[in-house]
Amino acid sequence: MPSGGTVEKALDILYCLHESQAPLGVTQIGRSLSLPKSTTYRLLAALGRRGLVDRDPRGRYQPGMALVTLASGLLERDPVVVAARPVLEEQARARGETIFLAALRSGRILVLDKEEGSGFLRAAPRVGTELPVYATAIGKLYLALAPDAVSLPEGPIHAFTPLTCLPGPALDRELARVRSQGWASNLDEWILGLTGLAAPVLQAGRLVAAVAVAGASSRLPPREHGRFVQEILAAGRAIAERLEGRVA
Amino acid sequence: MPSGGTVEKALDILYCLHESQAPLGVTQIGRSLSLPKSTTYRLLAALGRRGLVDRDPRGRYQPGMALVTLASGLLERDPVVVAARPVLEEQARARGETIFLAALRSGRILVLDKEEGSGFLRAAPRVGTELPVYATAIGKLYLALAPDAVSLPEGPIHAFTPLTCLPGPALDRELARVRSQGWASNLDEWILGLTGLAAPVLQAGRLVAAVAVAGASSRLPPREHGRFVQEILAAGRAIAERLEGRVA
DNA sequence: TAGGATTGTTCCAGATAATAGAATAAGATC
DNA sequence: GATCTTATTCTATTATCTGGAACAATCCTA
Structure with a gap:
């Protein structure tokens, strides 16, 4: 105001x-x-x-x-988006679930690109959408790996769902785990029924973007997280490699 | 300035x-x-x-x-775009050439949507692009059918190509022809080698948008214009009908 | 590496251009 | 058709934007 x-x-x-x-x-x-x-x-x-x-x-x-x-032409000019495009396509095809790319732009975490899965029930984020910094797998990744770059919203912080993990000791423990394991998850914390698993895109040790797989929680049950996490971590590394020009 | x-x-x-x-x-x-x-x-x-x-x-x-x-979600919210989408898809598939939709928004003629053709050599306009009012099939359609709505640019008017028809008696004759025949054409007047054929989308007699087929001049030779014109005129009518809700 | 040139950033007095209240016009609602 | 709400115009006041100049950072050249 x-x-x-x-x-x-x-x-x-x-x-x-x-x-x-x-x-x-x-x-x-x-x-x-x-x-x-x-x-x-x-x-x-x-x-x-x-x-x-x-x-x-x-x-x-x-x-x-x-x-x-x-706005036209903006995304095509962003190196991260260019590097990520083929990786998103390949991952979405192989997994059948929606894969998307997000990064910090002017203090907000924005969805920069996506490739939708093939399921009848699937996540369909809109490019340009802002992701809440807590309550989102990618948001937590930023809080854990680049805490100085992001900040909590000004106004009062509200829970999106009953499962939202509000800032506090519990979230701090969660962030510590994210740091040690190198990836983040979000189980119904933003939108009920939606699960997200996110991996970092690191350049010289710095977080420059994040990839995530998102889908109905019923299609991404905890016991299958391991497999998805491996895939998404590999995707994050692949994007980083393309960014550095190692792969044409 | x-x-x-x-x-x-x-x-x-x-x-x-x-x-x-x-x-x-x-x-x-x-x-x-x-x-x-x-x-x-x-x-x-x-x-x-x-x-x-x-x-x-x-x-x-x-x-x-x-x-x-x-900008996200803007196009999806525009009734003309919504009505035109399936028509564009159908036309582009049937013709193999790029079909696009443009309309007047805040004094500018903007490309609102497109469906690209299948040719190796094809027109690939970018959604959001502004079209010059003279030197373009759709621009001429607006000059002829809604002259009060559009205005020539402020600065000095330049020829885009040697074939550009600058405002003057020649253009006036051309506009008279557009009015009487109900469609407009552009042969290498904006970009060398690019031909466009445009038809109006009329609602209650008013021009609310325009559809055009665009492609390499070699693929749209004058003797085949007749066929393309019929198709594009039908597309314009189809969009108008969908706009009025006559077709689901 | 030093010098010179270009570019980015900060500061401040002065004046323009934005403000907000009130009045009027247009339109919706009952 | 009367009454409400909303959009638009007007104007004196002053807050805010302006732009010159000084300073800092950076790049280029020799």
Whole structure:
């Protein structure tokens, strides 16, 4: 709420529109960001002049297609994404489960790419989605292996499910285990019924990204974790090797 | 250049970074937008705080992954895109050439979706790309059928190729023909060797989008235009019908 | 390795441009 | 058709942005 300058207020409006998933009016936006109507209106006009917000037939605001323009080509230019693509494809085909890549970008852990599994019931993350830092296998990997790079969200921390492991002694023990074993897991802690197993992509000992296999918990039962973990660890190493140019 | 307020300057920086296709320094950005270094620096910092710009290892700036986040889900939410998807797939499969959908969004004609053909040599437009209003089949369709909605670019108008038809009497005659025949063509006017044939998507008589087939001019010779035009006109009608909910 | 040039970052007084309240217009609701 | 809500415009005030200049870091060249 105590936002910075004018530009940041305008960008907060974009995030607000993105999160709402539905067109919003001036008043509504102003309320959720604690901005006066007239200010909100003017900022929306500025965003609209550059195409970053559109208006539906009723005059309400929604994210504009210029965002698609500005985002186009971004992923293809990211070395990690380029290095990971064939590995994701191969893994998803071999395992039949969804494999995805995430990394830290401007303080958030974002899904950078994915290859969906072949099951009728499968995880289908959306590229660009932000992952919560606790309550996620990849998030825990970052907390354990690159604690200075990530930070807990500002607001009050809530449990996503009854199984969410909130920050505290229990999470600290979990992170210690992650550090020693070199991979992380998430069993129904973010979304009920969803299991994730994550492995690091290390470059010169530093965590530059993470790969994870995700699927219905019923399809990834604990007794099979061992096999999946070996695969995903290998995938993380393969991506790291491709990043360093050892493999064409 | 004579930009508006603070927010618009910041957004111009985003466009500048997008167009450059390579990371840029503060000085470089400031020069291309005629902004003082310190202003550029401060705006970049604001954009960075919200993840809209990232920095490469050398400290230079590039569009940030938050753009991917903000753009995610946008296309899937657009009714025209949803209605067009299966039509694009069917047409591309049947014809073997690339079919794409474009529409006017915030004053620009943007590629909203595409389905690539199967040829080794084929058009591969990028979703989000802006199409020039003259020199493009879809652009001409808009100039002819919705002249009030589109406007020529501000700066000096240049010919993309020796065959580009610049605004003037010749283009006016061309637009009259487009109006009477109900479709538009572009033969090497935008990119040498690229032919496009476009048909309107009409809703209540208003142009709401356009479909086009695009490919190497050698694969779309004039004597075969007739067949392609029929197909693309049918595709435009099919999309319009799906838009009005007549077809599930 | 040192010198010179370019680039990135910080600072601050001054002025522009953003702010927020209130008034008006448009639209929805009953 | 009256009353509510919401969108848009207006304006005085002042907070915030500006941009020149100084400083620091970096790169290039000799």
